[in-house]
Amino acid sequence: MWKQLTICGVTAAIAAALFVKSSDTGCGVLRGHTHEVFTLAFAPDGKTLASGSGDFHLDPETEQLLEYGELKFWNMDLRTEMAAIESTARFWAVAFSPDGQWAVTGGGVQGQRAGVIQVWDWQNKKQLAAVTQDWLVQSLAISPDGKRLVTVSYGSQAILWDLPGLENPVVLEGHTDDVKSVAFSPDGWSVATGSWDGTVKLWDVETARCTSTLQMDGTARSVSTVAFSPDGETIAAGCGTINQRNAQQCGAVTCWEIASGTQTVTLPHNEYITSLVFSPDRRTLISGSRDGVVRLWDYRAGTELKTIPHAGPIESIAISNDAKLLATAGRERECAIRLWNLERLVGKVRATPPVAMVPTGDSKRR
Template sequence: MIVHMGHTDSVYSVAFSPDGKSVVSGSWDRTVRIWDTRSSSSIGETLRGHNSGICSVSYSPLGDLIASASYDETIRLWDPNAGQQSGEALKGDNTFCSVAFSPDAKLIASGSGGHSSSPTAYAVQLWDVQTRKVASNPFKGHTSYLLSVSFSPDGARVVSGSWDKTVRIWDTERGTTIVGPLEHASYVYSTTFSPDGAQILSCLYDGTIRFWDARTGRSVGEPYTGHTDAVFSAAFSPRGTYVASSGSDMTVRLWDVRTGRQVDQPFNEHTEIVRSVAYTPCGQYIASGSNDCKVIIRKTSIEGPDSDDDPDSDVDLRPVQEITSQMSTREMFQCLVKAGCNDLSSTIDPDQDAARIMSGGGFGDIWRGELNDGTKVAIKAWRTDAL
């Protein structure tokens, strides 16, 4: 376990870099800090510029920018390599409560508070990262503070959660609600898509976590119960098989999505409300930020690539190579195999009659079929022109 200390007020948000080598934190002390995930050291200087508390931070998928959203009605972009602000701040006319980069790193989504008379109050707003200009009209529908925004894996949708006790899924092209409003019994603090984009989860003031079908808006399974107070944040593991959550009960908890049950005992290292939780890209480590001003990184030992690391050794986070549209199909294939995906090219019968498409999406299809030895498998077929 690694404990990072340096903030002088509550840590509201944490996020890992795409390569897992650093974690960024945003605090009510008006600063952004970048921390080394292998040691208790900070990276570079403290990033200053906001005039009020920071509610949310997000790392660009390219790793070259950090976005921070503040009550000072600005979103600031930071260069983590240069350790300074990058360009002018994005300015609104309401407090910004949440921020997220799109999967292609070209857009930023923000969620705002404000006053009901303002045209951008309680709205989702898209921003162009390159021009630093508004990229859409405000997505209107919520009637109170938007505490959470998150893109779907394909970037075509944004999910938002609000103090108005609803969750909405928006079409990013049209700015219209396509699912919802999904009614809740209490305030919604956090929302996010599952890695496959099929579900969303919502974290509630009543201490529960709920799951929803991202296409139909229907409730999925029973709510997760275990936290003894409000749940502020939750994150899916990279494979989508686990969820980490944090809340007012000062704990971080792990859940098995397949069973809906809590895994092991909760982590109790924090001494105040835990406001944010995030998974590393490799899925082996979790970071959390708390009102106790600390950022803590801990090993989960339940997901991620095989490792011979000693549990008490320094964190070993493997670099992530991004698959891009500039790669050839062969390069993409090699990247997937290197990351641990099984090469089934020589073991699957391409002429079989048993293969059936089970699911389709923007990035590809899922097929169910058999290997030459009769083993039943499900295979994700990627559309390389959509990457």
């Protein structure tokens, strides 16, 4: 197990990143990362965007290849960099607490296959808690009440933690291959995990028991990302599939109705799906893929609304809670984050408040 994480430095308000905006497309570009961006997350109020990156770099003194990670926080009003954290570990995943006061990151040193989870008071640039893992931490999610965290590393398990101290780990075990993605349901009572075994499993957070297993069809494999709809009625999974006619890998997004376990729609991509997010309007699903395309779907009708081409494979997408901004990032030379005005892309998107689900008096759930 990797025990020594070195924080190289924390700098605030380093320099305003170059921001370029196109009036005809509504696209802006945030520049400042020096390596490819793996993860994006908006703070709940939409005023801050977090981005994590990492790669190898050559140490000029030892001439050895070392790993390097950057976690940046951007002011969305000014489109400037607010703070940055540098690390010897790559940042693969990031999420904000419900109040936006702290953030949780997952990552690690790929060359050593060693992982780390960290909780940050990002405004004061302080690490609040950290735990190491035997494998790279590649996906995480925070419960709506901010009290629980679920993470996955390479391996067939997911782990629940208490926040903010990263205490009382509870293992979710049942997959037969690597778990690649996790998500909390909007009511916080369930967790979804997607695995290379071709299944999505739903778990009861209180009992840590699997309550449902959703199976991809026979051609699907490598479930890479999962997401709940804002009303909690639908779950979407992105995966890689094999085209039976030419044996080439392609991608697809599959949606299920959770209550019945019925598969409702399959949405095609040309390659492996890397990121999924539902819009707060409860109508639009957005997917990113290694084919370098972000697609916007009416997932209820099963129709494509818009296609957004990029210069390289997509690694992460995020949407603000007011449904006005879409952020995308991936593997391209300039390591940029692209911002899109959703109203210009698909018309005005109405953000719908999440449904408040209140437990009854005899409920055992917290």
